[in-house]
Amino acid sequence: MALQAGPDGARRGLGVLRTLSGRGGEPFAWGGVLEALCREEPVVEGPDCRLELKPLLLRLPPLCRRNLMSLLMAVWPSLPESRLLPVLQLARQDSSPDPDPWLRALGEFLRRDLSAGVSTDGASLLSKRCQRQLQGLCRRLGQGGRKLKLPPVPDAEGERAQEEDKDSQQPGKRRKEPEEDPISPEGERAPKRLRCLEKEEEEEEGHEEKRPEHESSESLADGGDASSITNQPVMGPEPSEAGQSLKEAKGLPEGLELPKVIQVGNYKRTVKRIDDGHRLCNDLMSCVQERAKIEKAYAQQLTDWAKRWRQLLEKGPQYGSLERAWGAIMTEADKVSELHQEVKNSLLNEDLEKVKNWQKDAYHKQIMGGFKETKEAEDGFRKAQKPWAKKMKEVPGGWALPPDTWSRGLHRFCLLRLEAAKKAYHLACKEEKLAVTREMNSKTEQSVTSEQQKKLQDKVDKCKQDVQKTQEKYEKVLDDVGKTTPQYMEGMEQVFEQCQQFEEKRLVFLKEVLLDIKRHLNLAESSR
Known part of the structure; x- marks a missing residue:
């Protein structure tokens, strides 16, 4: 609905x-x-x-x-x-x-x-019809003076164009080819120097956008009649290398996998076995009662049958040995009836009472409903997993995940926290690398004012501070996961072992009861 x-x-x-x-x-x-x-x-x-x-x-x-x-x-x-x-x-x-x-x-x-590890490069989510409509829309918008194009496909001509750009950087030459800028909300082309400042402000506000390094340097230095400059070597840290160094130093617990029964959220299945055990006792008692009714009905039918035919024999014409042989059948029916009556009494007076008394001693009902044993086990599991459930809220967006997502295992839970910290650290490294590149390129560009130079230097300092903070947080998450996991495992295993002992007692008792029932139903053994 x-x-x-x-x-x-x-x-x-x-x-x-x-x-x-x-x-x-x-x-x-x-x-x-x-x-x-x-x-x-x-x-x-x-x-x-x-x-x-x-x-x-x-x-x-x-x-x-x-x-x-x-x-x-x-x-x-x-x-x-x-x-x-x-x-x-x-x-x-x-x-x-x-x-x-x-x-x-x-x-x-x-x-x-679902196929996160499979490459999907070149695959488009747009249908061919949608792609054609998008191309037509770009052409219509381009007729208003703005030439909009779809992302170009790299080819040989593009490589030749890059070589021509390199030639245009030689002394005495100036590149005349205009740069295509994204459409501004006002639909007008802003001055290049102002656009440079706007981009810096957007980055300071946390605007995350992946750009090639050469485009970033050109957007900074491209202004008025200024010529473009060649990219300088980057001195900032490589995110991949930085992440690898952390992995080697701390060791990502990506192989961490606990037994499913003690993973976060999976304790409910163990607790449910306690309630299931009480229900199974009721089912077994119902089964015994039904079999006792069958035994009683069969014994009564044999008794009635023997009584009716014994009266007919007394009034019939048979005599002598034939009468005695016929009467022996009635005597055998009376004895079989007594055996089944004894089976009925054993089932009700011994087996049924044994299960009923054990159930009463093993399960204690609460005033508000449920069993005391179930509540104790559930409280024990919740107390043991409380540190991990609390850590789940520290994951960005973790509080919004449904509880059944946690039951995917502690492995996925750890990776959520680690991935969030690692992503923030790598992003800070990229921002620092980009800021250092711009600051170095601006030193060789005459069109950059001292105020802009100071602003770029402040940006570099801020990025370095962010890298330091995110690295410390990343290492803290690794240490936290390593310290909390043994405590979680020990607490969960203790409560689980208590539940296992209770379950083992129930299984041993029910097996003994079933053996007694089988022995009582064996007429050959009961008649001895």
Whole structure:
């Protein structure tokens, strides 16, 4: 219902999932939902009313399908990959005459997320029709005096153009080719010197944008009649080398993988076994009671049958040895009836009472519902995992992740924190490298004023401070993960061992009871 509630159906569906997870119940069963979406059902298609098999996913309304794909994209880390891939494959095989490009783009994004280690260079999320429309829009906008182009493809001509640019840097030569600038909100071309200052202000505000190094230096030094300069060697730290040095010094715990039973969020399965044990005791008692009723009914039927035929024999014409032989059958029925009556008594008076008394001693009900043993185990697990649950909030966006995402394991949780710190550190290194390059290039450029030079120097100092801060934070996260993990494992293992001991006692007891039941049902052994 939430997915059909208009354009914001995905947001409403996400709210429903968060409400369900907040109640402390079982995680949402995405596996069954995804499997149902791939299930084929007969449907009548075409003007000739032809019966075809069509997956449920392709039978959903377009709006509902859009919202469903958006919801899957929002919660994809918590979805089983083996069930999600068939759904994406079906969405890709949509044979409708006018496929929805939005659904196609969402499916491609999800497929790229699932295959994070697979290169997707050269793949476009735009359909051919959308690409043609975009090219036509660029041509129409270019007629107003602005020549907009799609990103150029590097070729041999581009290499020759770069060689000509190098020649234009020689003394006595000036490059005449204008630089294409992005469209400003006002639609006018700003002076180059002012645009240089604007870019610096945007970077100070945290504007993150990947640019080639030669474009950055040209945008700084390109002003009026000033000539372009050649890039200088960069003295800043390389992010990849810096990250590698941290890995060698600290050691990324990417191989860290705990047993699934003590991973964050997986304790619920262990706690649930306590409640399941109480329910299994009830099931076993019901089974014994039903078998006792059967034994009682059979014994009563044998007794009634023997009594009725014994009366008929007394009134019948048979006599002598025939009468005695016929009467022996009735005597055997009475003895078998007594055996089954004894089986019934053993089941009810011994086996049933034993299970009932053990259940009463092992499980203690609370006033507010539930069992004391369940609450103690759950409180123990929560106390043991509290440090990691608290650290989860330190991850950027970690508080918004559904709890079932945590059950993917401690390995993924650690990588979330480490990846966030590493990304911030590498980004700071890149910013420092870019600032140092600009500051060095500005020293050889006469058009740069002393005020601009000071501003660039301040930018370099600020970037160095950011690198120092992010590096310290990165190292702190590594140390924190290394210190917290043993404490978490020890606490979780202690509580888990207590639950295992309780479960082992229950299993041993039930096995003994089942052996007693089997012995009581064995008439050959009972008749001795």
